Amino acid sequence: MRITGAVLERCGAPVPYVESRPVTVGTLELGPPEAGEVLVRIEAAGLCHSDLSVVDGNRVRPVPMLLGHEAAGIVEATGPGARLAVGQRVVMTFLPRCGQCAECATDGRLPCSVGSAANGAGTLVGGGRRLSRAVPSGAVPSGGVQDVHHHLGVSAFASHAVVSETSVVPVDHDVPPDIAALLGCAVLTGGGAVVNAGRPAPGDRVAVVGLGGVGMAALLVAVALGHEVIGVDAVPAKLELARELGAATAVGPQEAAEQGLRAPVVVEAAGSARAFETAYAITAPGGTTVTVGLPHPDARASISPLSLTAEARTVVGSYLGSAVPSRDIPRYVELWRAGRLPLDRLVSDRITLDDLPAALDRLASGAALRQLVTF
Numbered sequence: 001m002r003i004t005g006a007v008l009e010r011c012g013a014p015v016p017y018v019e020s021r022p023v024t025v026g027t028l029e030l031g032p033p034e035a036g037e038v039l040v041r042i043e044a045a046g047l048c049h050s051d052l053s054v055v056d057g058n059r060v061r062p063v064p065m066l067l068g069h070e071a072a073g074i075v076e077a078t079g080p081g082a083r084l085a086v087g088q089r090v091v092m093t094f095l096p097r098c099g100q101c102a103e104c105a106t107d108g109r110l111p112c113s114v115g116s117a118a119n120g121a122g123t124l125v126g127g128g129r130r131l132s133r134a135v136p137s138g139a140v141p142s143g144g145v146q147d148v149h150h151h152l153g154v155s156a157f158a159s160h161a162v163v164s165e166t167s168v169v170p171v172d173h174d175v176p177p178d179i180a181a182l183l184g185c186a187v188l189t190g191g192g193a194v195v196n197a198g199r200p201a202p203g204d205r206v207a208v209v210g211l212g213g214v215g216m217a218a219l220l221v222a223v224a225l226g227h228e229v230i231g232v233d234a235v236p237a238k239l240e241l242a243r244e245l246g247a248a249t250a251v252g253p254q255e256a257a258e259q260g261l262r263a264p265v266v267v268e269a270a271g272s273a274r275a276f277e278t279a280y281a282i283t284a285p286g287g288t289t290v291t292v293g294l295p296h297p298d299a300r301a302s303i304s305p306l307s308l309t310a311e312a313r314t315v316v317g318s319y320l321g322s323a324v325p326s327r328d329i330p331r332y333v334e335l336w337r338a339g340r341l342p343l344d345r346l347v348s349d350r351i352t353l354d355d356l357p358a359a360l361d362r363l364a365s366g367a368a369l370r371q372l373v374t375f
């Protein structure tokens with residue numbers, strides 16, 4: 001079938017993206033769902049920092065690639081053997097779990113090796129690609145058809161997507177598409193960093209360094225679970241929002257150090273070495289620093305090994321919030337239903353596919369929280 005989608009043509013284009021235009025919106029051909037796959041009509045898709053990391057070259061992926069990995073939609077068709085029914089609303093998640101490999105048996109601590117390999121290659125977990133397009137005019141060789149890579153098994157910046165059933169989690173129709181989309185990356189990652197990796201004891205203070213979509217979701221989940229929360233970010237508007245969302249304290253990184261703030265569980269969600277150092281510095285003796293951000297592969301941080309030993313500290317890396325999406329998403333839905341997880345507050349803008357270059361610029365500048373593409 002014919003679909004409209006936003007394709008990244010090259011990694012590492014210079015900012016501003018409204019001028020360098022690395023993302024083009026055009027017509028693609030989407031193959032039918034194969035065994036264990038579903039065709040989903042996309043209702044809402046969030047623009048995440050991990051999309052920006054592919055655009056700016058921090059995470060090099062094969063191109064051309066149809067971006068977007070945080071989304072919700074309605075199943076419109078199913079491939080052979082698929083369990084989901086047509087009409088079901090689903091949350092799309094960016095790391096398929098095959099359920100068969102050794103990593104899938106680690107309760108979310110390790111990402112599925114089969115899903116990770118497919119994500120790296122830009123294919124679906126079942127193998128191959130369902131996306132193709134006519135070779136753009138001006139490209140060499142011109143004419144003919146080229147495959148387009150999938151982004152993290154989802155490729156949701158499009159009217160429709162074909163995905164593996166292991167990349168989606170069904171949700172009831174009372175969960176609106178905007179909320180459902182955010183559950184797939186921001187909430188799974190941020191919330192999971194707190195509950196799966198940090199595991200604060202009841203009443204423990206929780207600090208979050210880096211208040212983007214993932215960090216703010218971590219803050220919301222920690223507040224919902226009754227923890228006193230410290231928010232740390234360099235952008236004053238984000239500190240203001242953190243206070244509105246229930247943070248007891250919201251300060252810049254410098255102030256956090258000067259005031260000697262400490263918490264037994266600290267989540268780093270900025271994806272920079274400096275933020276990691278800040279998170280480590282404000283972790284209390286005996287405490288746990290959880291790092292969930294994705295810095296550039298060459299980034300290096302400096303910490304004191306002595307403090308690790310003498311203060312009996314723990315540093316934990318958490319990919320996708322150490323989540324098992326099918327287990328964790330229903331828990332967040334329950335918190336949302338109970339009125340304790342105001343996820344709508346994470347949405348800073350609603351945009352169309354054509355707005356993506358400007359939206360990427362806003363994200364790169366640190367000004368945006370979650371910008372949702374709606375259809």
Ligand SMILES: [Zn+2]
Pocket residue numbers: 048049050051069070094185186
């Ligand atoms: Zn994401």
Ligand SMILES: [Zn+2]
Pocket residue numbers: 097098099100101102103104112113114115
């Ligand atoms: Zn697996």
